[in-house]
Amino acid sequence: xxxxxxxxxxxxxxxxxxxxxxxxxxxxxxxxxxxxxxxxxxxxxxxxxxxxxxxxxxxxxxxxxxxxxxxxxxxxxxxxxxxxxxxxxxxxxxxxxxxxxxxxxxxxxxxxxxxxxxxxxxxxxxxxxxxxxxxxxxxxxxxxxxxxxxxxxxxxxxxxxxxxxxxxxxxxxxxxxxxxxxxxxxxxxxxxxxxxxxxxxxxxxxxxxxxxxxxxxxxxxxxxxxxxxxxxxxxxxxxxxxxxxxxxxxxxxxxxxxxxxxxxxxxxxxxxxxxxxxxxxxxxxxxxxxxxxxxx
Numbered sequence: 001x002x003x004x005x006x007x008x009x010x011x012x013x014x015x016x017x018x019x020x021x022x023x024x025x026x027x028x029x030x031x032x033x034x035x036x037x038x039x040x041x042x043x044x045x046x047x048x049x050x051x052x053x054x055x056x057x058x059x060x061x062x063x064x065x066x067x068x069x070x071x072x073x074x075x076x077x078x079x080x081x082x083x084x085x086x087x088x089x090x091x092x093x094x095x096x097x098x099x100x101x102x103x104x105x106x107x108x109x110x111x112x113x114x115x116x117x118x119x120x121x122x123x124x125x126x127x128x129x130x131x132x133x134x135x136x137x138x139x140x141x142x143x144x145x146x147x148x149x150x151x152x153x154x155x156x157x158x159x160x161x162x163x164x165x166x167x168x169x170x171x172x173x174x175x176x177x178x179x180x181x182x183x184x185x186x187x188x189x190x191x192x193x194x195x196x197x198x199x200x201x202x203x204x205x206x207x208x209x210x211x212x213x214x215x216x217x218x219x220x221x222x223x224x225x226x227x228x229x230x231x232x233x234x235x236x237x238x239x240x241x242x243x244x245x246x247x248x249x250x251x252x253x254x255x256x257x258x259x260x261x262x263x264x265x266x267x268x269x270x271x272x273x274x275x276x277x278x279x280x281x282x283x284x285x286x287x288x289x290x291x292x293x294x295x296x
Contacts, residue, residue: 045102045139047082049075057137058098065266068283069198071099073247078196078290084161087111087188089148089181090168092126094133100164101140109155111148150177153184162194167286169199169230170223182237186293195239195291198248200224200284202255223261227287239291248286255285 046052049072053063080086085107091097100108114127134140147154150172163185172181185195202224231241257263261284263270268278 047102047105049099049103052099052102055102057102057139059094061266062093062095062098065095065283068248068250068265069095070247071096074196074198074245074288075099077243077245077247077288078162078164079194080162080164080196082106085109085159086162086164087146087153087155087160087185089163089165089185090171091130092166093129096164096166097133097140097143101143107144107160108142109144109146109160111146111153111155113147113149114145148184150180150184153188155188157187158190160188160193161190162196163189164196166198167200167223169197169233170225173225173233178233179237182234182239186238189293191293191295193293195234195293197230197234197287197289197291199227199230199287199289200255200261201227201249201287202285203227204255222255224255224284227289230287231289234289234291238293240294242290242292244290245288248288250282250285252281253283253285 046055052058053066053072082103082105084104086100086104087109088096088100088111090112091110097110110130112126112130113123114130115123116127116131118124118127130145134143134145165185169178172178182195189195200223202222203226227244231244235241253264257278259269261267264278264281265283268275270278
């Protein structure tokens with residue numbers, strides 16, 4: 001795997017600079033009333049899920065979303081343990097990054113299309129969001145970054161214990177990428193490895209709305225997918241479906257909104273229009289699915 005790193009502090013630091021910094025920190029730390037320099041705050045890194053969820057490194061907005069995303073119960077349902085090697089696909093603004101980075105003692109790899117010099121403005125913005133996040137705290141120092149798009153996942157075959165994807169499958173489906181992405185996840189997993197999926201759910205959307213031939217911009221009108229269809233997609237690429245959970249269900253969400261899932265929090269894409277009603281509904285109804293790559 002070609003590991004991508006933010007081209008900032010890691011690149012700028014040479015051996016002599018690093019040694020000087022270490023000596024400075026050692027001298028300051030030995031002082032009876034020492035505090036670390038303001039640019040290098042001491043970091044107490046939690047390692048249990050409950051401690052991580054209440055830790056100060058998490059963004060306030062992410063903490064507020066815990067009631068909809070139920071991270072402790074979701075990771076437990078997937079069977080995630082600290083000693084696993086894990087890939088998270090397209091981590092977005094880092095909701096689960098904040099949780100998994102301090103929790104995982106094995107490899108934790110975030111995979112997406114990251115390029116600060118890309119022609120695509122969305123790719124550039126997403127890359128900057130991720131790199132800024134990784135540089136914001138010592139908690140993220142061991143996180144690895146790998147390239148992923150529908151044609152490549154730049155990790156070794158049979159190399160990880162779990163692949164996790166949160167609210168992403170709809171974004172793969174519209175440009176022919178759903179099956180190819182799932183095949184890449186399958187190949188990356190060790191035999192017996194876990195695929196954990198959380199995805200916006202609506203039973204009212206016909207399956208043919210998500211054929212791989214459908215243009216991606218059509219999918220952007222909804223973001224929702226039928227649960228049976230997502231299961232069949234994964235099974236078609238060799239995964240064994242193990243279980244579904246209602247951990248992230250929301251009975252208040254009809255799945256029928258003017259701007260699809262983005263009508264609801266946290267996006268609230270209609271602004272103040274019916275904001276109170278959409279806030280009352282909360283985040284989308286979601287399927288939570290566990291698959292496994294068969295042994296042998």
